[in-house]
Amino acid sequence: MSDTATIEFEGKKYDFPVIMGTENELAIDVKTLRGTTGMVTIDPGYKNTGSCESAITFLDGEKGILRYRGYAIEDLAEKADFLEVAYLLIFGELPNSEQLSKFHTDIKTESHVDEEMKKILDGFPKSAHPMGVLSSLTSALVAFNPSSVDVSSEEAMYNSIVRILAKFPVLVAWTMRKKMGLPLDYGDDSLGYVENIHKMMFKRPNKEYAKDTIAIDALDKLLILHADHEQNCSTSTVRIVGSSHAGLFASLSAGISALWGPLHGGANQAVLEMLQAIQDDGGDTKKYMAKAKDKDDPFRLMGFGHRVYKNFDPRARIIKKSADQVLGALGIEDPILKIAKGLEKEALEDQYFVDRKLYPNVDFYSGIIYRALGIPVDMFTVMFALGRLPGWIAQWREMRLRKEPIGRPRQIYIGENHRAFLPLKKR
Numbered sequence: 001m002s003d004t005a006t007i008e009f010e011g012k013k014y015d016f017p018v019i020m021g022t023e024n025e026l027a028i029d030v031k032t033l034r035g036t037t038g039m040v041t042i043d044p045g046y047k048n049t050g051s052c053e054s055a056i057t058f059l060d061g062e063k064g065i066l067r068y069r070g071y072a073i074e075d076l077a078e079k080a081d082f083l084e085v086a087y088l089l090i091f092g093e094l095p096n097s098e099q100l101s102k103f104h105t106d107i108k109t110e111s112h113v114d115e116e117m118k119k120i121l122d123g124f125p126k127s128a129h130p131m132g133v134l135s136s137l138t139s140a141l142v143a144f145n146p147s148s149v150d151v152s153s154e155e156a157m158y159n160s161i162v163r164i165l166a167k168f169p170v171l172v173a174w175t176m177r178k179k180m181g182l183p184l185d186y187g188d189d190s191l192g193y194v195e196n197i198h199k200m201m202f203k204r205p206n207k208e209y210a211k212d213t214i215a216i217d218a219l220d221k222l223l224i225l226h227a228d229h230e231q232n233c234s235t236s237t238v239r240i241v242g243s244s245h246a247g248l249f250a251s252l253s254a255g256i257s258a259l260w261g262p263l264h265g266g267a268n269q270a271v272l273e274m275l276q277a278i279q280d281d282g283g284d285t286k287k288y289m290a291k292a293k294d295k296d297d298p299f300r301l302m303g304f305g306h307r308v309y310k311n312f313d314p315r316a317r318i319i320k321k322s323a324d325q326v327l328g329a330l331g332i333e334d335p336i337l338k339i340a341k342g343l344e345k346e347a348l349e350d351q352y353f354v355d356r357k358l359y360p361n362v363d364f365y366s367g368i369i370y371r372a373l374g375i376p377v378d379m380f381t382v383m384f385a386l387g388r389l390p391g392w393i394a395q396w397r398e399m400r401l402r403k404e405p406i407g408r409p410r411q412i413y414i415g416e417n418h419r420a421f422l423p424l425k426k427r
């Protein structure tokens with residue numbers, strides 16, 4: 001293989017190094033492009049642009065492969081728990097029991113959230129979208145933990161990381177409880193990480209909390225499946241905000257906002273609303289398939305298609321199986337699951353979807369499980385954020401440790417050329 005790529009422009013040739021990743025992915029390194037040629041590349045949506053080298057997550061969209069730090073997502077979802085996966089993503093190796101226990105203890109030490117944060121939450125109307133609330137509360141955490149911004153030492157970085165892993169689930173639970181009119185509570189440090197999250201979210205004021213193993217295991221698996229997905233919109237946001245040396249919490253707050261959009265994490269809410277609308281409309285999936293294919297209709301089949309996967313999203317396979325298991329174990333028959341399966345079958349056999357390689361993505365079935373667990377629809381994307389937290393942290397940490405430069409793309413200006421200023425009276 002040649003280790004350079006040549007660009008020829010106006011009779012001159014310029015060589016650029018070709019770099020190869022550990023999975024043989026190739027890239028042309030254009031770091032010196034502008035300096036040597038005076039040109040930049042243009043690539044809206046970054047469809048062909050690698051923004052960084054990363055050792056965290058590998059995905060092959062053509063083959064439908066997803067691995068965290070080299071481990072197959074199927075193995076991790078089956079055999080690991082969320083806290084182990086968080087450790088793996090952030091620090092690069094699966095923890096031994098001592099490392100895991102220390103990590104969990106360090107997190108528990110930070111599990112309180114300042115009482116004054118409740119006043120901020122109080123300021124939001126009950127109707128506020130939980131993603132907006134969560135993003136604001138995450139940003140507000142900076143004010144209560146100012147030392148988390150300066151991460152010039154490894155120790156300071158570690159402290160910021162365990163602090164947010166401890167406090168973020170409290171914010172998630174508070175966001176949901178406010179919505180549901182339940183009193184705000186703290187967790188219970190004697191419980192496992194995900195069990196504690198479940199308790200913080202669902203504990204009723206007048207009832208003893210009863211451990212629900214089916215729900216906790218389902219939640220654990222969903223969180224693992226969402227934990228990282230390399231340079232997607234929200235992760236790239238976290239990296240780029242963090243590259244200005246804004247602290248971890250501020251970077252995460254920006255990532256939460258990016259995740260909110262219906263083309264990204266917000267799709268899980270949009271999927272359930274779409275499935276509900278189809279059911280309310282008599283369950284005619286063919287009508288909605290036709291709408292999705294009609295170029296004059298803005299409707300898209302939510303939960304279908306992916307920028308990178310041109311094959312089955314491996315997470316969707318696992319979640320579909322899990323939806324069957326969880327609903328079966330909880331004794332729930334959700335007509336929406338039937339509609340989802342019908343839509344999937346039709347889409348996979350439809351030429352429009354086949355030609356464009358549109359397959360169900362992670363969001364297509366996740367909402368059905370969230371709903372079965374009793375999570376309100378507008379909290380679905382918050383659950384995604386909770387799962388994605390370790391991935392965002394890992395990517396932010398990697399970016400800081402690699403001392404990446406501030407993210408600052410170029411543009412091609414297509415506006416007016418220089419013109420003379422006209423005073424107001426003459427316009």
Ligand code: ACO
Nearest residue numbers: 262263264265267292300301302303304305306307356361
């Ligand atoms: N329904 C109908 N048509 C679709 C869909 C869909 N869900 N997704 C893509 N297409 C069509 C487009 O209209 C386009 O058709 P054309 O070539 O005839 O113009 C073609 O497929 C390619 O689509 P793009 O939008 O160019 O693909 P892109 O990579 O930019 O977008 C995206 C990917 C945003 C995920 C898109 O597939 C989509 O909007 N899906 C629905 C929303 C969704 O489920 N988002 C969650 C993604 S997973 C995640 O973020 C966690």
